[in-house]
Amino acid sequence: MADLTKEKISLIISKGSLDGVYPGLIMANGARMEGIEVNLFFTFFGLDAVVKKTMDHIKVSTVGNPGMHIPTLMGMLPGMSGLATHMMKKQMDSLDIPTIPEFIEMIHDSGAGMYGCKASVDMFKLKEEDFCEHIDKVITVGDFYEMAEGGHIIFT
Amino acid sequence: MPQKTIAGKEVEVNEEGFLQNPNDWSKEVAKEIAKEEGLELGDKHWQVIDYMRSDFQETEKSPTVRRITKNSGINTKDLYQLFPGGPGKKAAKIAGVPKPVGCV
Numbered sequence: 495m496a497d498l499t500k501e502k503i504s505l506i507i508s509k510g511s512l513d514g515v516y517p518g519l520i521m522a523n524g525a526r527m528e529g530i531e532v533n534l535f536f537t538f539f540g541l542d543a544v545v546k547k548t549m550d551h552i553k554v555s556t557v558g559n560p561g562m563h564i565p566t567l568m569g570m571l572p573g574m575s576g577l578a579t580h581m582m583k584k585q586m587d588s589l590d591i592p593t594i595p596e597f598i599e600m601i602h603d604s605g606a607g608m609y610g611c612k613a614s615v616d617m618f619k620l621k622e623e624d625f626c627e628h629i630d631k632v633i634t635v636g637d638f639y640e641m642a643e644g645g646h647i648i649f650t
Numbered sequence: 651m652p653q654k655t656i657a658g659k660e661v662e663v664n665e666e667g668f669l670q671n672p673n674d675w676s677k678e679v680a681k682e683i684a685k686e687e688g689l690e691l692g693d694k695h696w697q698v699i700d701y702m703r704s705d706f707q708e709t710e711k712s713p714t715v716r717r718i719t720k721n722s723g724i725n726t727k728d729l730y731q732l733f734p735g736g737p738g739k740k741a742a743k744i745a746g747v748p749k750p751v752g753c754v
Contacts, residue, residue: 529735591754603726
């Protein structure tokens, strides 16, 4: 069998909705479980998943999200996003999928590297203390490509 | 299914080397599979293996990595260090339970 420890993937998480964050986290965790080296790069609204203030308040987007199978006008109603988020979280919990803060900690503990995007950090005027403790550091796009060298890159 | 001799015992394994019959498992078998995986089993390894076997007996399913770290007393960091290069699969193989099914 191929030596999987030699493989590497680098995932970019760029969206700040529940459905934007989870797929990347599941892919990252799954890769670690297979012994694949992982880097996670949080950029733009994806940073919400690793900023202390927002990481536990990530919601499903019900507007402009055809996958929700509800008309956009209904999705706009107050509380719709909260309701959809509540339902999805309940479903995920029953499948033993961790919450975002727990997932971030789990992936960090599994040995994945976690980085914030410098351009986004500057744009949102974030400081080091705004991040959860599991972020290794804030890096530039150039640093990211250097880190990703020799492996696959997945953008989510 | 391929046959294999592990710890002097003829056992049936699948193409990935997982035991097909849970009754073929013994501590000696576990030690030998671990050796093939490049591991020397210590107390913490056994803690994981014992948990996996008892959970499998109860639920008839192999525990996932998250379940192991939640219930066995071994945390994520340690689990990855104990079974490098694929904790869920490697531990399951040594514990003589099927490969865990699940994405988390």
